[in-house]
Amino acid sequence: MTSFTATYSPEDNKLRLYxxxxxxxxxxxxxxxxxxxxxxxxxxxxxxxWTPQREDLAVELAGEIEAEEMTLVERAVIKAERLDGLAxxxxxxxxxxxxxxxxxxxxxxMGQPILVxxxxxxxxxxxxxxxxxxxxxxxxAGQAANYWLSRAGGVEHFANMKGDPRVRANRIKxxxxxxxxxxxxxxxxxxxxxxxxxxxxxxQIRHVLGHMDSRRTWSSYELYSKVDKGEITPxxxxxxxxxxxxxxxxxxxxxRWIEHVLNRLAFERSMLGDxxxxxxxxxxxxxxxxxxxxGAESPxxxxxxxxxxxxxxxxxxxxxxxxxxxxxxxEDDWRDLMQSSGYIVTEKKARRASAKPDSVPLINxxxxxxxxxxxxxxxxxxxxxxxxxGAAKAAEVRKTTQAxxxxxxxxxxxxxxxxxxxxxxxxVRMEWQRQERVRSGEPVARIRISTIGSEFYKPDSxxxxxxxxxxxxxxDLDAVEAAARRAASEETAA
Numbered sequence: 288m289t290s291f292t293a294t295y296s297p298e299d300n301k302l303r304l305y306x307x308x309x310x311x312x313x314x315x316x317x318x319x320x321x322x323x324x325x326x327x328x329x330x331x332x333x334x335x336x337w338t339p340q341r342e343d344l345a346v347e348l349a350g351e352i353e354a355e356e357m358t359l360v361e362r363a364v365i366k367a368e369r370l371d372g373l374a375x376x377x378x379x380x381x382x383x384x385x386x387x388x389x390x391x392x393x394x395x396x397m398g399q400p401i402l403v404x405x406x407x408x409x410x411x412x413x414x415x416x417x418x419x420x421x422x423x424x425x426x427x428a429g430q431a432a433n434y435w436l437s438r439a440g441g442v443e444h445f446a447n448m449k450g451d452p453r454v455r456a457n458r459i460k461x462x463x464x465x466x467x468x469x470x471x472x473x474x475x476x477x478x479x480x481x482x483x484x485x486x487x488x489x490x491q492i493r494h495v496l497g498h499m500d501s502r503r504t505w506s507s508y509e510l511y512s513k514v515d516k517g518e519i520t521p522x523x524x525x526x527x528x529x530x531x532x533x534x535x536x537x538x539x540x541x542x543r544w545i546e547h548v549l550n551r552l553a554f555e556r557s558m559l560g561d562x563x564x565x566x567x568x569x570x571x572x573x574x575x576x577x578x579x580x581x582g583a584e585s586p587x588x589x590x591x592x593x594x595x596x597x598x599x600x601x602x603x604x605x606x607x608x609x610x611x612x613x614x615x616x617x618e619d620d621w622r623d624l625m626q627s628s629g630y631i632v633t634e635k636k637a638r639r640a641s642a643k644p645d646s647v648p649l650i651n652x653x654x655x656x657x658x659x660x661x662x663x664x665x666x667x668x669x670x671x672x673x674x675x676x677g678a679a680k681a682a683e684v685r686k687t688t689q690a691x692x693x694x695x696x697x698x699x700x701x702x703x704x705x706x707x708x709x710x711x712x713x714x715v716r717m718e719w720q721r722q723e724r725v726r727s728g729e730p731v732a733r734i735r736i737s738t739i740g741s742e743f744y745k746p747d748s749x750x751x752x753x754x755x756x757x758x759x760x761x762x763d764l765d766a767v768e769a770a771a772r773r774a775a776s777e778e779t780a781a
Contacts, residue, residue: 363446377432470582653757
């Protein structure tokens, strides 16, 4: 009776089966269908990568899966030695063929030609053919020897590369991407169950199947067509979608894939060394980044009691973090969880300095200062409209968000712009003086403005971003307003 031994190597993510005797046709067919291939030099069956189905078959045949005793480097050394042996064998053949060709060439020593019509012509031509054949065989054997030598060097290089810390770090990134993809499937299934929980009537079911993406509802592409043709009732279609989504959430296959990826991550991180425990200030942003990296859906973190942080998600959090949609832990417990999960907090990069040596800070004004600056600009416009009673028009402060401002400030003709202002609250412009372009003043700050509703004799509107903190201007705005009022009064009196 054939006995089996099954092993798994986390270094190359491969399953291997060792059989004591030759397999019967039925067992061989099952192993081959599962994706195992026979490696004659190693005398074993190997699967290119782990899958739940291959693991189940290995456990069924061997009873258990053991850790592979031979490391990737040791296996590479054995393979390299075998390839070196092949190369030396081909070199020996190349030398033998070259010697044979040299011996045959002695028949044509000193340039002896083939005598056409002579009784020696046939023998000379045969000798010439054998000499050419030996030369060709020597060249081919030499090429084969070089090929096997390059293969041997490639095997050793590949094994060393797999253990390189940078390559291992990139492999961790790939595994994290795979983990997020697996978790997104569970998150999408939870979202689909929430949709079907609210859609119970036939009309609602038809609308969802016909107007929503089948991936969001966890339905098949042709399910709406079957409902529309009367081949299946809307209620049965709804139950099919619920069953498929429930299987994605609670099914064992996806969970096993996630556990396998987590185990591989733990192995790769252990090879890089212990994961340091984060001892810096723990903020909601850090925890949100940690949850996103592990596949959480739109995580949101808030500080609750002093020293406690709560992480929430619209769908249940990844199983290795929590089994519910929310998790509240102390800062120390969060640090322990991040360390056990192998998460390393990314260091905040230093902000790159502006390429402009004379750049000034961009300031989002408070509502009070924005209104005060707008009044100053209105006074400047009133003073500029001397002799034109009633021509000057007042502008109002405009409020918007960063997203709207960014979407409408890309070009010269967009309605939002960033300008520089001087210490007298006037806009800094480029002017011609003595055939040179110079600034009209020395800028001290940059602010945002809007040209919406712009007219003649009407100043631009100061813009305030409502989703950004407000900051004061770096000069005395009260003194500037008082000076502007005095100037406007003098112009009116004159």
